[in-house]
Amino acid sequence: MEKRAPLKPLLFAFPGPLRDQLVAAVLAGAKVSTSCLLAEYEAEKEELPPVGERSALIDSDGREVAVVEVTDVRVTRLGDVGLRHVAEEGEGYTSVAEWRASHELFWHGEEMREALGDPDFTVDDDTMIVAERFRVVEVLGPLG
Template identity: 60%
Template sequence: MDDIADLPLAEFGFPGTLRDRLVAAILAGEKTATSSLLVEYEREGEPLPVVGARAVVPDSDGRAVAEIVVTEVRVVPLARVDVAHAVAEGEGDRTVAEWRASHERFWHGDEFRATIGDPEFTVDDATDVVLERFALTLSTALPLPRS
């Protein structure tokens, strides 16, 4: 079993209000899924998450506050995201249209575009989305993983 300090970080959103809201939803058990774009993994040369992988969730201040384990990973075109996933993200969306609108605001935002190095980046129905489900396994003040 890996020591918690050896686990990778699972960062939700960017530090600030959004991350605080997402982390609170994870700790409350309301958020059990997340979405990212395949292009993020490709640009970073990172492998996709795998079922059974554990990670530490930091808050906006960089404190480790939870451990999660991946329970499902799917890659689908944006047009095929389902309502079950949208609701499981725990952000208050009750329809795919609501989920998509809030996620497009994030993905089309200056901070996200700067992160992926494309100031004109946009998504469309064919954009591949990594849909990840996870379970909260531990919530407390945890040591941050070693760099």
């Protein structure tokens, strides 16, 4: 087996059913895009990932399940997210409104507000998000 350098982890949501659903969508090829709050990067004092960066997709059990490569990163207003991005997230949303309602529930949740250090955090049309596209480079080991 070829040894590779350690990769930065790619974590969707928080461990649990939502992360499991998102990881499964990536592995199935349905999810090729994601979005997160720019405020998350700021809270973690992290820079945005550069195009070409590879990360290890992590499941709810903390296992590396795939290597993914960033193919595009852009910062945009939440109010400017379009249907193409929504569809590429691979979560089955058929409208921007449906996608946004689901994401607002997550972003306004207790875990996210705690992670951001702001118990009253809310989003609006002017909230900046990071829209990231990626591709699976390699699936790692047996799943399940």
